[in-house]
Amino acid sequence: EVQLVESGGGLVQPGGSLRLSCAASGFTFSSYWMHWVRQAPGKGLVWVLSFNNDGSNRVYADSVKGRFTVSGDNAKNTLYVQMNSLRAEDTAVYYCSRGAKDRTMDVWGQGTTVTVSS
Amino acid sequence: DIQMTQSPSSVSASVGDRVTITCRASQGISSWLAWYQQKPGKAPKLLISAASSLESGVPSRFSGSGSGTDFTLTINSLQPEDSATYYCQQGNSFPFTFGGGTKVEI
16 A cells, blocks of 8 residues: 655744654655645645655755755655754644656645644 | 636535636646645545546546646535545646635535
């Protein structure tokens, strides 16, 4: 079964850091683009970043550029996002998703919640 | 950045009705358009890719059309389980962008 499982969310103070993980199973992680999308409480979906299959391309939303860093471990089939200098506006459910060939997101994880608050 | 404008923001309809949701891109995106369904507390689910290609397992009452800047998601014969928020997403260029969502109430 194709599956994505996110972890690593939690409560952090403004200016703090968190590392999110996205464990992939049922497919070869390195063969796909992978994306992170977030959703603030009661709000819509917002694309955060994308990471391509061979790791040579990382694309970030302006709102997180310079603060978030994506990486992948092909041996563990796991994607990571290091989030630094967190702000209140980063509070959201963060979803990991698999990129399909037509630039859609065909598999989604259940999400992990990040709360930035003092 | 390409802006995606969805309308209406919410719609209330009855079982068996036809519901139409529109999505307009601020510039041409060819057919790089997807539709997702999201139920409360759940992850989004891909319904339609490439503007009109129905994903495997998605009921045939869902259909998509359009190209360029104007797109439509149609739900024929609305069912109770279709109560959800629907989002469009453009994949023409980074940053990928989503529409603001349309909440469908039964």
